[in-house]
Amino acid sequence: MEGGGAHQQARATSANEAAHAEGLRKRAEAAWSTEHQARNDAERERDALAARLSNDQASLAAAKSDLSDVRAELADVRAELSEARAKLEAASETERRLRAELSVVQGEVAGLSVERDAATARAADLAARAERAEQLADTADARIDGERARADRAEERADAAEIRIERDAATVRALQDTLRAALDLPSMEDLDDGRGVRIGDVGAVTVQPGGLVGVDQVPELMDGELAGRFARAILAVRVHQATRRAIDDPPAEPEEARPEE
Numbered sequence: 496m497e498g499g500g501a502h503q504q505a506r507a508t509s510a511n512e513a514a515h516a517e518g519l520r521k522r523a524e525a526a527w528s529t530e531h532q533a534r535n536d537a538e539r540e541r542d543a544l545a546a547r548l549s550n551d552q553a554s555l556a557a558a559k560s561d562l563s564d565v566r567a568e569l570a571d572v573r574a575e576l577s578e579a580r581a582k583l584e585a586a587s588e589t590e591r592r593l594r595a596e597l598s599v600v601q602g603e604v605a606g607l608s609v610e611r612d613a614a615t616a617r618a619a620d621l622a623a624r625a626e627r628a629e630q631l632a633d634t635a636d637a638r639i640d641g642e643r644a645r646a647d648r649a650e651e652r653a654d655a656a657e658i659r660i661e662r663d664a665a666t667v668r669a670l671q672d673t674l675r676a677a678l679d680l681p682s683m684e685d686l687d688d689g690r691g692v693r694i695g696d697v698g699a700v701t702v703q704p705g706g707l708v709g710v711d712q713v714p715e716l717m718d719g720e721l722a723g724r725f726a727r728a729i730l731a732v733r734v735h736q737a738t739r740r741a742i743d744d745p746p747a748e749p750e751e752a753r754p755e756e
Contacts, residue, residue, distance in 0.1 A: 680731040681724070690735065692728035695721065700728040708732050 681692045683702075691701030694713050701709040708729060717725060 680727050680734065683731065683735050692731050694725055694728055698725075700725070700732050702732055702736060706736055708736075 683690050684693060686693070686699055686701060688699070688701045688709065688711065689703075691699045691709070693699050698713040699709075699711045700713070701711060703709040710729075713725060714721070
């Protein structure tokens with residue numbers, strides 16, 4: 496009996512151990528399955544990380560290249576900035592100089608504006624004076640035309656007067672010749688004192704201004720012949736004066752109305 500109980504106990508123990516071993520096996524399989532899944536996940540994650548790392552390395556290389564380019568561009572920009580600063584300083588100096596020149600130019604412009612206004616006023620005054628001068632010139636032209644017409648008419652009258660004087664002179668000469676022949680008068684001569692008639696060797700009766708008769712160195716006492724010659728000389732001078740007055744004093748021409756100025 497004791498032997499059968501031990502056998503059962505041993506068999507129970509063995510069953511328990513087998514069950515325990517089965518449990519361990521299942522747990523081991525589950526652990527292995529979990530570990531295998533974990534390994535697969537780890538490998539996938541490793542591959543993903545490797546791919547990401549490769550991509551990151553490529554990106555890093557590209558970034559390094561870009562950084563190098565950026566640094567080169569930055570150096571160029573710094574050089575350009577330095578040049579721009581130099582140009583800016585030069586431009587600032589130029590601006591200061593131009594502002595100073597602008598102030599001078601503005602002062603000159605103000606002076607020129609004053610001169611321009613004065614010149615404009617002078618130009619307006621000169622224009623007004625030129626217009627007045629033009630009007631005066633037109634008036635003068637009209638007056639000159641009138642004077643020219645009057646001169647032409649005066650010349651025509653002068654020609655007519657000259658013809659009339661020549662005709663009258665011829666008439667007077669004929670009249671003088673007729674009177675001298677009729678009265679046996681002596682001829683007029685050119686003497687030292689003008690026109691006249693000689694009496695004797697030194698005496699003379701001359702024509703004087705204002706219708707006067709001059710007697711020069713005539714003897715106080717004369718015989719009949721000399722007295723007759725003296726009387727005829729005075730009569731010859733008077734005839735000469737009377738006939739010359741008719742020539743020298745022609746009828747006055749009516750004065751023409753002058754054009755209004």
